Amino acid sequence: MGYSVEGVEGLGEIQPGSDLAAIICGAVPLWEGDIVVVTSKIVSKSEGRVVAASDREQAITDETVRVVASREHPGGVTRIVENRQGIVAAAAGVDASNTREGTVLLLPVDPDASARALALGLRTLTGERVGVIISDTVGRPWREGQTDIAIGAAGVHVFEDLRGTVDASGKPLVVTMPCVADEIAAAAELVKGKATGIPVAVVRGLGRFVGDLDLPGARSIQRPAERDLFRQGADEAYDEGYRAGFDEAQAEGPLSPND
Amino acid sequence: MGYSVEGVEGLGEIQPGSDLAAIICGAVPLWEGDIVVVTSKIVSKSEGRVVAASDREQAITDETVRVVASREHPGGVTRIVENRQGIVAAAAGVDASNTREGTVLLLPVDPDASARALALGLRTLTGERVGVIISDTVGRPWREGQTDIAIGAAGVHVFEDLRGTVDASGKPLVVTMPCVADEIAAAAELVKGKATGIPVAVVRGLGRFVGDLDLPGARSIQRPAERDLFRQGADEAYDEGYRAGFDEAQAEGPLSPND
Numbered sequence: 001m002g003y004s005v006e007g008v009e010g011l012g013e014i015q016p017g018s019d020l021a022a023i024i025c026g027a028v029p030l031w032e033g034d035i036v037v038v039t040s041k042i043v044s045k046s047e048g049r050v051v052a053a054s055d056r057e058q059a060i061t062d063e064t065v066r067v068v069a070s071r072e073h074p075g076g077v078t079r080i081v082e083n084r085q086g087i088v089a090a091a092a093g094v095d096a097s098n099t100r101e102g103t104v105l106l107l108p109v110d111p112d113a114s115a116r117a118l119a120l121g122l123r124t125l126t127g128e129r130v131g132v133i134i135s136d137t138v139g140r141p142w143r144e145g146q147t148d149i150a151i152g153a154a155g156v157h158v159f160e161d162l163r164g165t166v167d168a169s170g171k172p173l174v175v176t177m178p179c180v181a182d183e184i185a186a187a188a189e190l191v192k193g194k195a196t197g198i199p200v201a202v203v204r205g206l207g208r209f210v211g212d213l214d215l216p217g218a219r220s221i222q223r224p225a226e227r228d229l230f231r232q233g234a235d236e237a238y239d240e241g242y243r244a245g246f247d248e249a250q251a252e253g254p255l256s257p258n259d
Numbered sequence: 260m261g262y263s264v265e266g267v268e269g270l271g272e273i274q275p276g277s278d279l280a281a282i283i284c285g286a287v288p289l290w291e292g293d294i295v296v297v298t299s300k301i302v303s304k305s306e307g308r309v310v311a312a313s314d315r316e317q318a319i320t321d322e323t324v325r326v327v328a329s330r331e332h333p334g335g336v337t338r339i340v341e342n343r344q345g346i347v348a349a350a351a352g353v354d355a356s357n358t359r360e361g362t363v364l365l366l367p368v369d370p371d372a373s374a375r376a377l378a379l380g381l382r383t384l385t386g387e388r389v390g391v392i393i394s395d396t397v398g399r400p401w402r403e404g405q406t407d408i409a410i411g412a413a414g415v416h417v418f419e420d421l422r423g424t425v426d427a428s429g430k431p432l433v434v435t436m437p438c439v440a441d442e443i444a445a446a447a448e449l450v451k452g453k454a455t456g457i458p459v460a461v462v463r464g465l466g467r468f469v470g471d472l473d474l475p476g477a478r479s480i481q482r483p484a485e486r487d488l489f490r491q492g493a494d495e496a497y498d499e500g501y502r503a504g505f506d507e508a509q510a511e512g513p514l515s516p517n518d
Contacts (some may be wrong), residue, residue, distance in 0.1 A: 001450045001457060002265035009260070071490040080488065088401040097435070136435070141400050141489035142347040144482050145418050145438030146443070149402070158405050162453060176356070176453050177397070179404030186406070187446035190465060191260045194421060198260060202397050206449060221402050229328040229339065230400035232493040241500025248501075249508035 003205030005087050007191035007198040012187020014199075016048035021121025024200060030122060035131040037188035039199040040107055040151055041098060043134055049106040056094060056104050063092035063106060066225065069233025082231065085111055086222040087151055089138045099192060107136065111152025112217030119154040119213055131156035131210040134218070135185035137193065141230060148189035150181035153218040157181075157209045180209050181218055262464030266450035266457040272273035280380025283459060289381060292466020294390040296447035298458040299366055299410055302373050302393055308365040315353060315363050322351035322365060325484065328492025339492065344370055345356035345481040346410055348397045356453060358364060366395065366501075370411025371476030378413040378472055390469040393477070394444035396452065400489060407448035409440035412477040416440075416468045438467050473493055 004240040008028045014020070020043065024036060045049070051059050064081040068088055071078050083092040093107040108114040111134045124208055134152030139145075150158065158181035188201035225231040230242075267287045273279070279302065285294060301308070310318050323340040323510050327347055342351040344366055352366040367373045370393045378391040393411030398404075409417065416439035447460035482492040491499075 001268070001455060002263060003261045003450065004261060005446070006261035017294060071488060137435075140489060142482055143408070143438065143480050144439065145436045145440050145441070145480065147438055176396075177404045178448060178452060179402065179406055180449060182402065182404070182406050183445040183449055185265070186442040187449065189437060190442055190446065191262065193437060196260060196318055221404065223403050225347040228401060229330060229492040229494065230489045232496075233488040234491040234493070235488065237491075237493040237496035238500035238503075241497035241502075242504035242507075243500075244497075245501035245504030245506075246508040247504075249505040 001254060003203060005187050006202050006204070007196060008200040009198055011042070011200060014042040014045040016046065016050075018046040019121070020046050020118055020215075021125055025122065025125045027200075028202055030126045030128055030130050030202065031204070033126045033130070033204070034128070034208050035123060035133060035156060035184060035203040035206055035210060036118075037133045037135055037185060037192070037201045037203060038118065039192060040093075040111065040134050040136045041105060042096060042199045043108045043111070043152075044095075044105045047108055047114065050099070050103050051106060053096065053102050053104050055181075056096065059104060059251055060092045060094050063094060067236075068231070071235075082225070083107065084109075085151060086219055087138070089136070091149075098197065104223055107151065108134065112154065112219050114150075115152035115154035116213055123213075129155070129210055133181055133188070135187055135188060137189070144195060147248060148170070148185040148193065150179075150185045150218045150221065153181050153215075155210055155213050155215065156184075157215060158213055158221055159197055160209070179221055180206075181221065184209075200245060205234060262462060264446050264450055265461050265463070266455060267459040267461060268457055270301070270459060272446055272500055273301040273304040275305065275309075277305040278380070279305050279377055280384055284381065284384045286459075287461055289385045289387055289389050289461065290463070291387045292389070292463070292469050293387070294392060294443060294465055294469060295377075295381060295413060295435040296392045296444060296451070296460045296462060297377065298393055298451060299352075299370065299393050299395045300354060300364060301458045302367045302370070302377075302411075303354075303364045306373065308367060309358070309362050310365060312355065312361050312363050314515075315355065318363065318365060319351045320352050322353060326495075327490065328495055330492075330494075341484070342366065343368075344410060345478055346395070346397070348395070350411075352395060357456065366410065367393070371413065371478050372411075374411035374413035375472055375474065384415070388414070388469055392440055392444055392447070393446060396448070407444040407452065407481065409438075409444045409477045412440050412474075414469055414472050414474065415443075416470055416474060417477055420470070439465075440477055440480065443468075
């Protein structure tokens with residue numbers, strides 16, 4: 001039981017309109033069951049999702065569906081938001097690293113659709129059933145540092161659904177559903193990502209997670225806010241509660257001595 | 260640029276007092292720069308961290324340092340807590356899967372110390388500089404499913420600190436600090452974990468992250484609550500704010516018409 005992860009070098013600079021499937025196929029042989037993990041940045045570049053850096057704050061506002069939390073710090077304000085793609089991330093995923101001077105990149109409009117198009121292209125060019133994950137780097141509550149997650153997926157089972165199966169001692173695994181798409185994105189970051197500048201990795205030996213192109217995408221990983229215990233930052237929720245409690249007490253009027 | 264991940268089979272059932280270093284060395288050859296990822300469950304078993312299942316709720320309470328959030332559901336109450344190890348997890352990491360009938364497992368008392376002891380044992384037995392990560396499976400805010408994280412580490416750089424370096428286009432990477440220990444734990448879960456019952460994986464080819472045994476452990480990944488925007492569930496923070504606001508309005512007394 002094992003697999004390998006390899007960074008794909010020599011892709012060159014990706015431009016608006018670049019054919020990612022052809023470029024990747026030209027740089028690395030792909031086999032049945034391979035999973036190609038692509039940094040969202042080059043997908044955004046190929047889709048022309050670039051805006052002037054001077055418009056960064058406006059771009060973050062435009063990409064924001066819901067502010068989850070924010071905090072002021074000496075350098076400005078960090079806004080953690082749910083963006084149009086449904087992903088909760090700092091700055092709505094608007095990215096200034098590894099971009100042309102004076103520009104920032106927005107995330108792909110629909111990362112699952114981008115993943116499907118790329119997977120279809122790779123399958124057509126190679127004749128092999130390969131999967132695609134589009135990854136992005138995000139921070140997380142409770143733990144320092146960042147990890148890569150899957151923001152788009154096609155032809156890959158994003159979860160290994162163990163609910164209803166039993167463990168090695170025969171007990172039912174009631175709630176266990178490993179998010180393999182996020183784990184594969186994390187595994188791929190170790191050879192690509194910001195440090196190496198390598199934007200693509202090929203994961204070989206996990207073909208059991210590869211499937212049809214109409215499998216649910218990475219959007220299915222996102223927990224709806226109404227079911228999320230952490231749908232709002234603690235300070236924001238406290239402030240909202242404070243105002244509600246204050247208003248409620250005032251509406252009730254003064255306590256009578258017998259209350 | 261690449262690496263491999265291999266599950267280690269044939270370890271047999273781990274008992275209290277089992278010598279994990281000797282058992283692992285007997286099952287797989289280890290080379291310079293290898294990282295051995297061990298499911299916390301077998302570390303707990305070897306350390307005798309087992310209690311009767313009937314004491315599960317009490318065990319969760321005992322392991323809890325701080326309740327972060329809780330929610331009632333048809334099957335009972337989910338408590339998300341910070342446990343003695345500083346990890347925020349459901350049920351304080353108390354685990355009922357893959358355990359002997361009628362028992363549950365607690366996490367190791369000090370996972371970083373367990374990792375150091377195991378790394379020292381492996382280095383002594385093999386003469387090779389290997390790293391150790393102890394992993395556990397956790398849920399997370401905003402995203403469905405679970406991923407494995409590093410709860411203990413020794414001889415491994417838990418972060419790749421890119422702060423102060425520049426990206427491929429020469430711009431400084433101000434806040435980028437990938438949590439490689441969590442990413443390696445996630446990568447290892449894909450061949451081990453609850454599904455396969457394989458408790459150990461060897462990661463080969465990431466020797467650049469292997470270092471001295473006195474490197475900071477996985478505890479350094481935990482963000483202190485006071486710096487965490489999500490240190491408390493949204494409902495709990497709202498309720499606390501509500502009570503404070505209500506009390507404040509009452510203390511102020513009735514508004515005069517001129518207020």
